[in-house]
Amino acid sequence: MPAPLSQEQTRQDHERLLDAAEALFYEKGIRAVGMDEVRAASGLPLKRIYRLHPTKDDLVVAVLRRRDTRWRGRLTAAAETHADPRARLLAAFDWLAAWCAEPGFRGCAWINAFGELGPASPAVLAEVRAHKDAFHRHLADWSTAAGLTDPAPVQLLAEGAIVTAAITDTPTPAHRARTAVETLLHAAGQ
Known part of the structure; x- marks a missing residue:
């Protein structure tokens, strides 16, 4: 079982996710961007993304x-x-x-x-x-x-x-x- 993520790692992941989502949503539109595209841009697994934002x-x-x-x-x-x-x-x-x-x-x-x-x-x-x-x-x-x-x-x-x-x-x-x-x-x- 992997070690639990630190608060700092969670913060960094969250910022990376928000950076990627903001850039994509602003450039392409919210509906045009799927969560797979957010996953690819952020480098985070979908499971992690949905833990951060259900x-x-x-x-x-x-x-x-x-x-x-x-x-x-x-x-x-x-x-x-x-x-x-x-x-x-x-x-x-x-x-x-x-x-x-x-x-x-x-x-x-x-x-x-x-x-x-x-x-x-x-x-x-x-x-x-x-x-x-x-x-x-x-x-x-x-x-x-x-x-x-x-x-x-x-x-x-x-x-x-x-x-x-x-x-x-x-x-x-x-x-x-x-x-x-x-x-x-x-x-x-x-």
Whole structure:
């Protein structure tokens, strides 16, 4: 009988699994990727994968949750480098434009997951909603601090820019959304 896996080995296996699944799901789509492909990319046996995540939906949720932590961390770090609230809000859109220009950009992983699975997976839907709520709270906080009374237009501009950038394969929509936010700030006297 093989020795039990250490916590460190379990952590490493889990990270390797999430890395492989995230890359495959983001590039090809969740439904297009079978668990055998995840197994091959991660180098882990299916038995080990299913011990870590008993269902594909569990794996998708784990991928989205980890991506959310990293994604919002990068966004927040970019925005929070600015003390001025107006600059902070605009920096969020600068970061979005830079992200949309990254090689391999395929849009919002959460919108993509919702588009593929919709309400068919309550766990994935809950994770998508949690990400969007958190992202919108960041934008609302930055918008309010910058003097805007209604953050909804800013949130819609951000979401629209991400989706349109994926479709057009250019960060231009994020730049245009930033310009629109500047117009909103100017109209509010900021």
